[in-house]
Amino acid sequence: MSALRFALRAFWRDLRAGQLTVLIAALAIAVAAQCTVGFFTSRLARAMDQQSGELLAADLKLEAGRPLDPDDRYAGEARRRGISVARTLGFTSMVYARGQGQLASLRGVTAAYPLRGRVRLATEPFGPAHEVGTAPAVGEAWVDGRLLATLGLRVGDSVEIGVAHLRVGAVLDYRPDQGSGFADLSPTVLVGYDDLLATGLIQPGSRATWAELYAGDPGRVASFGAWLKATHDAGSRLVEAGEASAQLGSALSRSQRFLSLASLATIVLAAISVAITARRYATRHRDSAALLRCLGCSRRRVLALSALELSFAALLACGLGASLGFGAQALLAALVGQLLAGPLPPPTLTPVALAAATTALMMFGFALAPLLELKDTPPARVLSRNLEPARLRYGLPYVLALGALVAILFLLIGDTRLVSYAAGGLAAAGLVFFAAGLALVRVAALLRGSAGVAWRYGIANLARRRLASAMQIVAFGLGLTVLLLLLVVRRDLLGEWHRSLPANAPNHFLINIQPAEVAGVVSFFTAHGVASPVLYPWVRARLTDVNGTPVERLKLTGDRARGFAEREQNLSWSATLPADNRLVSGTWWGEQPSSEPSVSVASEYSEDLGIRPGDRMGFDVAGERIVATVANVRKVRWDSFRPNFFLLFRPGVLDAAAGTYMTSVYLSQAQRPALAEFVRRYPTVSVFDVDAILNQVRRVIDRAALGVESVSLFTILAGIVVLLAMVEASQDERRYESATLRTLGARRALVVGSVAVEFVSLGALAGLLAAATAELAHYSLSVRLFGLPYGADPWLWLLGPVAGAVLVGGAGMLAARRVVNSPPALVLRAG
């Protein structure tokens, strides 16, 4: 009979006899958790991509400062690939009505616009809005409420743009790609693409932006994007979804990193389960292996039979787990779907392949070592049961386990930095746990005489199996570390999001406030019950040189760097470091104004232009040259929705050049109508409404938070599986001891009590070590990976030991209860 058939029969027999149930359950739940996370996060990530696509009104945008794609080459290729295309044209010009003129941002769009997201219209300025799925009809203009208020117009009136007369069809409340930066400051007028061309305002050399928008199936868009990247001409710029918003970008990348961390945690816990259950399988099969060898089986064959048998178990677990995972994610998606604007994209099958590969690696790394030992079971064990296989040398089991873990991490995460942190951290934590575990067990052993019999027997058990106890501390400790870490990082992340976007985050920016209007603006808002706003001076300037090198000669890579160097920049000044800024290098100046020109630059600016403290930057401020020394570099939290500047000067340098002021305020729905009066009173002040964007960001963050919550749930599930595996494993160990003790007259309570003492101590020791490790890892992850502020967490030190004692102790007690419930005679006779 071939080994394969033999192993299949052995598998079937063991399966029937319930010997593989726990291993299969452990693997299946691990695969299920991983598939659920995989299916769900891939769907969620793609939904998030689409959501961020909304900020672009497309998945991909190609834009240029001159007519784009005149021969329909890109659009034709996109349509050929089944991708939707829309065109936009934008420029700034005057809009006239009733003999009054006002500067506006004109935007012409083709009928398919927007490809992602919806335009919202209202019937009166700052009134309630509704979504529409179409572009403006021919001859119709959708006009920003500010402009209508300024010009005193209503829906149905006519506006004059160039040579064209257009009817005001609706009040434009929101368009998906209105952006959250300050590029589009003027109020928007949205018209048909051809209507805008017909205004006659576009002449050769006009300053306008032509753009082509693309959206469709993610795979197709990705391949089209690659094609476009390679073929688009040098004068055009390709923008991908995700680049569209700094605010969303940081929330998304943090949540994706967290999901990676959570899936990593699930894998580590699953690996611990596999290690425990595979060792238990090997232990339980020692007698069989000895018998097989006694009956003439070679060692290779014993290994092949057990490896094949476990492979069948793994295959079955994979199938079960994947189906379970698919079901669970569908359920989760249905729950999440109710909160989402659109349907989630369908799941991909990649997670199943990944889960299968991970399972194979887990089996190889964590189950092979016990099987290698199993094959060396001395055949003489059939005569003397105390003969056990020799342990593998050279720490082979740990090398295999760590190797497999690193391979799994690379497979799943692919982020070298995250993997090296995790693998290095886990290996170091494992070693420290082992050493500290040994030491703690030794200390605990000194206390064995200090309490009753249960205590003494429990602690004696810990001390007797010193190495095994230390290894258990490693396993529980790592598991608890992962869970604790996930708990605190998750809390930090969610807390940070809620802090960054509180309910009263500023939702309106006011720009172009003249110095003479500052007092009036402040009193206007305080009179309307709005907290007194902080006004920032605002100066437009152009960078001319860095350390004497003209910007034209600077070596710049990337569009952002070129933008910093070539476009007009917004400068401001401040005596104090803004609350949502953090100093990265250099020092902050004192509060005293100084004529010594110093400038503080944002970290993006410093990275892109290679600027460091001590460098000298030259600016052209309204024709006047100012040279300032870089005093420091700041990390700016762009997602705070407060005015922030790439370049901040020391007070006293630019005061004379101060053109205007800006501020941000929070207006509730009830306070919004006051804006109409404000715009009439201060017609030159530009009011910029970010409420819609704020809500959009909040929605994405809510999704990300839900993803984070649900993924954490699965990690906890994986933790429970570890405990189940442990219950089973420890049950085997304890059956004979318990039976012997009870035969000698020990009461059930004593047996349960001694096991409780042993496991509660083990859990508390592991929890204490886990708290220390989690605190360290928390610091490193917060600061380095998530860019979140770190605060030591005293709760962790309480939660670790208590959770360890309760969880591990509880699992041990559960095992003990089952053990004491089986009659001792039966146990002893079963031999």
Place this chain on the structure above:
Amino acid sequence: MPLSQASTGVGPDSLPGPVLQATALCKEVSSPEGRLTILDDVSFAVDGGASVAIVGPSGAGKSTLLSLLAGLDVPTSGTVRLCGVDLSTEDEDGRASVRARHVGFVFQSFHLLPSLTAIEQVMLPLELAGDGAARARAAAVLGEVGLAARLRHYPRQLSGGEQQRVAIARAFVTRPQVLFADEPTGNLDTATGALVADLLFGLNAAAGTTLVLVTHQAELAARCGQRLNLAGGRLVGP
């Protein structure tokens, strides 16, 4: 001691020449008190078809001797020749192969695999040897030991005597040249033990198998043609 009480009880059906030969066997192990000698210069030979009882008090080295004879363990010095093969020249897997071809075992604690039914237990050695008719042969042997009605029972559903009969069927199904039995009736009551012993000696006689058994029980030892008396790791007089 040179060849002690050797080949005195060779039965009428026995094959010519010794099928099992131990020469100057020594076994030492490390212990907290230093080197401990379990077996010291044990030599004897057993002819084909003979029945041999290894007897002696607890700790005399009976089980250790059995494991050396069956190639389950290796001696510190000395040699074992089993069915014409010098076990000291074979590695672990070579010795396993000798066992697969020539040896059967019966143990005090039966050593049945809890996940296998009676017939599967008996099929196991045949399957390992690649026998295509394993099921039919196993069923036949189980019939011979009186368990035709218990083929699909798991060990936990069988009495001690029945479990040992399954173990005997498993040992005999490959028609081994040598059968090693370690306290085969040690876990059974007197009546069941006697039944099992009858079966063992009956099959031994019918198949011409050489029977080597370790026992504490005088009656069982008395039924053997040859006795090896161990005390303190050495062979002593009867």
